[in-house]
Amino acid sequence: MPELPAAVRGFGVTFGTIFKKVVTEQYPEDSSKYPPKPRFHGRHQLNRWADGLEKCIGCELCAWACPADAIFVQGADNSDEERYSPGERYGRVYQINYTRCIFCGLCIEACPTRALTMTNEFELADNNRADLIYEKQDLLGPMLPGMLAPPHDMVPGTTDSDYYANKITGSVPQQSTPQQSTPQQGGVA
Amino acid sequence: MTIVNHNEKIDTVNVVIDGIEMEVPKGTLVIRAAEQIGIEIPRFCDHPLLTPVAACRACLIEIDGVPKPQPACAQVLSEGMNVRTQRSSEMARIAQEGVMEFLLVNHPLDCPVCDKGGECPLQNQAMTVGRPDSRFEGEKRTFPKPINVNAEILLDRERCVSCARCTRFAEEIAGDASLELLERGAQQQVGTANDEPFDSYFSGNVVQICPVGALTSASYRFRSRPFDLVSVPTTCEHCASGCSLRTDYRRGTVTRRLAWDDPEVNEDWSCDKGRFAFAYLANGRIESPLIRENGELRSASWPEAMHFAAAGLAAAGTSAVLVGGRATVEDAYAYSKFARIVLGTDNLDFRARASSTEEAEFLAAHVAGRKLDVTYTDIETASQVLLIGFEPEDESPILFLRLRKGVKRGVSVHTVGPLYSLGSEKLSAHWVKAKAGSEAHAISGLDSEIVGALDSNSIIFVGERAAASPGALSAVSRLGSQTGARIAWVPRRAGERGALDAGAIAGLLPGGRPISDPTARSEVAQAWNIDADSLPNVGLTGTELVTAIKQGSTSALVIAGVDPSDLPNGDELIAGIENADFVVALENHHSEITQRASVVFPVAVVTEKSGSFMNWEGRSKPFSAAFREALTLTDAGVLSMLASAMNVQLNGDTRALRKELNSLVPWSGPRTDVNNHEVHAPAGTTLATWRLLIDSGVMQEGEPHLAATARPSVVAVSAAMFEQLGKPEVITVTGPKGSITLPTQVAEVSNESVWLPMNSPESHIYAQLGCGYGQAVTVKGGAA
Numbered sequence A: 001m002p003e004l005p006a007a008v009r010g011f012g013v014t015f016g017t018i019f020k021k022v023v024t025e026q027y028p029e030d031s032s033k034y035p036p037k038p039r040f041h042g043r044h045q046l047n048r049w050a051d052g053l054e055k056c057i058g059c060e061l062c063a064w065a066c067p068a069d070a071i072f073v074q075g076a077d078n079s080d081e082e083r084y085s086p087g088e089r090y091g092r093v094y095q096i097n098y099t100r101c102i103f104c105g106l107c108i109e110a111c112p113t114r115a116l117t118m119t120n121e122f123e124l125a126d127n128n129r130a131d132l133i134y135e136k137q138d139l140l141g142p143m144l145p146g147m148l149a150p151p152h153d154m155v156p157g158t159t160d161s162d163y164y165a166n167k168i169t170g171s172v173p174q175q176s177t178p179q180q181s182t183p184q185q186g187g188v189a
Numbered sequence B: 001m002t003i004v005n006h007n008e009k010i011d012t013v014n015v016v017i018d019g020i021e022m023e024v025p026k027g028t029l030v031i032r033a034a035e036q037i038g039i040e041i042p043r044f045c046d047h048p049l050l051t052p053v054a055a056c057r058a059c060l061i062e063i064d065g066v067p068k069p070q071p072a073c074a075q076v077l078s079e080g081m082n083v084r085t086q087r088s089s090e091m092a093r094i095a096q097e098g099v100m101e102f103l104l105v106n107h108p109l110d111c112p113v114c115d116k117g118g119e120c121p122l123q124n125q126a127m128t129v130g131r132p133d134s135r136f137e138g139e140k141r142t143f144p145k146p147i148n149v150n151a152e153i154l155l156d157r158e159r160c161v162s163c164a165r166c167t168r169f170a171e172e173i174a175g176d177a178s179l180e181l182l183e184r185g186a187q188q189q190v191g192t193a194n195d196e197p198f199d200s201y202f203s204g205n206v207v208q209i210c211p212v213g214a215l216t217s218a219s220y221r222f223r224s225r226p227f228d229l230v231s232v233p234t235t236c237e238h239c240a241s242g243c244s245l246r247t248d249y250r251r252g253t254v255t256r257r258l259a260w261d262d263p264e265v266n267e268d269w270s271c272d273k274g275r276f277a278f279a280y281l282a283n284g285r286i287e288s289p290l291i292r293e294n295g296e297l298r299s300a301s302w303p304e305a306m307h308f309a310a311a312g313l314a315a316a317g318t319s320a321v322l323v324g325g326r327a328t329v330e331d332a333y334a335y336s337k338f339a340r341i342v343l344g345t346d347n348l349d350f351r352a353r354a355s356s357t358e359e360a361e362f363l364a365a366h367v368a369g370r371k372l373d374v375t376y377t378d379i380e381t382a383s384q385v386l387l388i389g390f391e392p393e394d395e396s397p398i399l400f401l402r403l404r405k406g407v408k409r410g411v412s413v414h415t416v417g418p419l420y421s422l423g424s425e426k427l428s429a430h431w432v433k434a435k436a437g438s439e440a441h442a443i444s445g446l447d448s449e450i451v452g453a454l455d456s457n458s459i460i461f462v463g464e465r466a467a468a469s470p471g472a473l474s475a476v477s478r479l480g481s482q483t484g485a486r487i488a489w490v491p492r493r494a495g496e497r498g499a500l501d502a503g504a505i506a507g508l509l510p511g512g513r514p515i516s517d518p519t520a521r522s523e524v525a526q527a528w529n530i531d532a533d534s535l536p537n538v539g540l541t542g543t544e545l546v547t548a549i550k551q552g553s554t555s556a557l558v559i560a561g562v563d564p565s566d567l568p569n570g571d572e573l574i575a576g577i578e579n580a581d582f583v584v585a586l587e588n589h590h591s592e593i594t595q596r597a598s599v600v601f602p603v604a605v606v607t608e609k610s611g612s613f614m615n616w617e618g619r620s621k622p623f624s625a626a627f628r629e630a631l632t633l634t635d636a637g638v639l640s641m642l643a644s645a646m647n648v649q650l651n652g653d654t655r656a657l658r659k660e661l662n663s664l665v666p667w668s669g670p671r672t673d674v675n676n677h678e679v680h681a682p683a684g685t686t687l688a689t690w691r692l693l694i695d696s697g698v699m700q701e702g703e704p705h706l707a708a709t710a711r712p713s714v715v716a717v718s719a720a721m722f723e724q725l726g727k728p729e730v731i732t733v734t735g736p737k738g739s740i741t742l743p744t745q746v747a748e749v750s751n752e753s754v755w756l757p758m759n760s761p762e763s764h765i766y767a768q769l770g771c772g773y774g775q776a777v778t779v780k781g782g783a784a
């Protein structure tokens, strides 16, 4: 039997596929059915210690690691009156520019305090550039139970080393310092 | 880093380093020779300008025939030596690795919160010569961190590698030996005796030379990382030393300044004022032109303000120009031209301070147009140095450092003045005691031994304060011609020397040309493309000019960078400005003058423009703008626009101005000598005063840490006067206007003088006392 022309043979694939199981995912209608994989690189989050102090120390290593130059950090000095993180230094300004970020995750590998991690959130589209520069308050993790919004002291009797050794389990009442400002907006998690 | 005289025949030795044969001058250190052939030996304590101590042992190398590794930074090469570094010797490599491992045993490795991170020799060398991982499992020794060694400098003892660079700098270079290595073993740490602050005008240098992040500055703390910064070379605008500095900025804001290596001038150093006083560049700037309407200043567009100013100047009577001492050479030159060509006046002065006719004569005779007659390097080999009316540590700190270097090589220093200061002590100077205001007597009465030793290899340094001591400058001039000693004038402000050469003073055209000399006039007229006859005749300077403004005989004024409180007759100037027909101010910050001006033009600060400063040597120190995109105009740019609004063409381009000024080569024609001025020191107690390096100067505003390192405001009196006043805790000094009461300090002061800082917190001499250096005051124990 002579072979069918290639053009017709091609339709055989099409025809056969009609009877196969559908793999197309409906987005956004069915998005809840198809969550991203757990290790998907989505929007960043700046984490907190269990008592609410920020983990970020403003070291700029993430900015240094970033191949797309998407991160801007400016550190500042913690003081006894105004403390945002354990230790000497905290990130006063923290911005990620999502028009530049390529979600490579090098920044979170560079972070020495595990302050920076990535969430699974990927719906970041917007209609202007300015809103795609996320500020510190957009990136900070939410206030979980037991947390107290900084600035406030470290847990009495502890040092920054205790924080890094993960010995802090939550805030204690003595930590609410009079300088406490209104809680910072937690990011969406 | 140090200057080598290539003309001298030098002895050399032949050596081999890593198999490379080389011939080096006798006495060369292994580490220096290796650098020359591109072999980098790790190091911490080594610094080319400090004596070798071999404290850190990072630089160990192998020498054939020597059983143990040797420190390359202290090992002098000798004939036939065969040196092998880590590149070709396993012994050296293992030794360096071992040292690095030991250095890291107690090191906190907190790079993420360390200001040195990213530019740290320890980070870099741990990566290049260190082991990949640590075998240390014990507990690291810790210290509370950071602690202040002074208000500006912070110390993190955990990070220190005990290299002794800071302590050697303090002792050898600055002469403020209070920084020391204390304790021993793991507890060894840098500190000061009794935890007193490290009191030094040069403390910022220790931050720059510390090879780790143990010493950091409060002002730069946590502000950025090296990869954020754009670095540009610049020239310091704070004094006439003319330091090369490096400005680092991030996103349009200066974050820090560092000393840049200029072996001929500041070597590797700078003073703390040059390093830390830059907040003024950004704070409180005037943003748009302002014009006075119905008695109130309002902002205006540039064209509107230009027309307003042009019309105002054209309508007003005789005019004058006061430039201040902060202008770049090019800007000062533009003022000099603007006054002569556009305003047709020679009423012009750059000396916004106590000045005199005698000084103007002295500058014309000995300074203007004379470049590099005396240089920094000359100081090191001078036979004798005489300081007259000049306090180098406060008024030209880098000159002070060079003097110290000279003194260590055997130069003897004599200081003529009313106070034997801390700085004199550090120079081991010989004190020629003089009552403030009667320096002239002291100079004429100098020991014949000193005078006899003065020769053409001696240098007489005269400060700007000599102008306030009648007869002193003519005495200096006589002493110079009598002995052949060279004379160098050291003003305090960065712009004064350049303004002098640019002709921004009545009587002198650019290059030191007397305006009364027909040849000089025609040379300048030709360069300026004008008729020599249209150049004005000699005008007024200094005090006389201010008096003329006050009396209204000069009724239009162009004024820039002048703070009336710097003038002995500042009140007259303010009164004059209030009554003047028209006042044009060019300023970057609001001042007493701008509040009263008819029109105010904002002008660029050093980071926004290019230009050059001429230091006291007469050396041109050009710099370019850090922020090239800045839209602010230079003074010359504003003057050029203003000139064209008045229908005169005046090029305002910095490069063109420099070129034109350089084409006016220094005057070689006759100069008039200084007249013999009468010496009239007032009877009774006189006031001795000068500005401390760190004081209430407007360009030091906005840097509280720096301000906190200032020396305290005190009244210094001699032990005899202290006794006589009844040993009071505070002393009140009273002048015509009022009095100042400050804590007593007994010091080596002339019995007929009393010393106070000129412009420090609670001691503003002109405003509070109403008199100046060398004038009579009354002194009383206790409060007023």
Ligand code: SF4
Binding pocket: A065, A066, A067, A068, A069, A070, A071, A096, A100, A101, A102, A103, A104, A105, A106, A107, A108
């Ligand atoms: S994920 Fe990659 S590109 Fe995005 S900020 Fe981090 S390092 Fe930069």
Ligand code: SF4
Binding pocket: A055, A056, A057, A058, A059, A060, A061, A062, A063, A073, A091, A110, A111, A112, A113, A114, A115, A116, B112
């Ligand atoms: S997120 Fe991490 S790496 Fe980035 S500045 Fe903060 S602590 Fe440093």
Ligand code: SF4
Binding pocket: B159, B160, B161, B162, B163, B164, B165, B166, B167, B190, B206, B209, B210, B211, B212, B214, B215
């Ligand atoms: S503080 Fe710095 S410069 Fe001073 S000894 Fe320690 S490491 Fe060296």
Ligand code: SF4
Binding pocket: B236, B237, B238, B239, B240, B241, B242, B243, B266, B270, B271, B272, B273, B274, B275, B396, B397, B398
């Ligand atoms: S010595 Fe003078 S020129 Fe040098 S940094 Fe200090 S103020 Fe600037």
Ligand code: FES
Binding pocket: B042, B043, B044, B045, B046, B053, B054, B055, B056, B057, B058, B059, B060, B071, B072, B073, B074
């Ligand atoms: S650099 Fe040679 S011992 Fe420190």
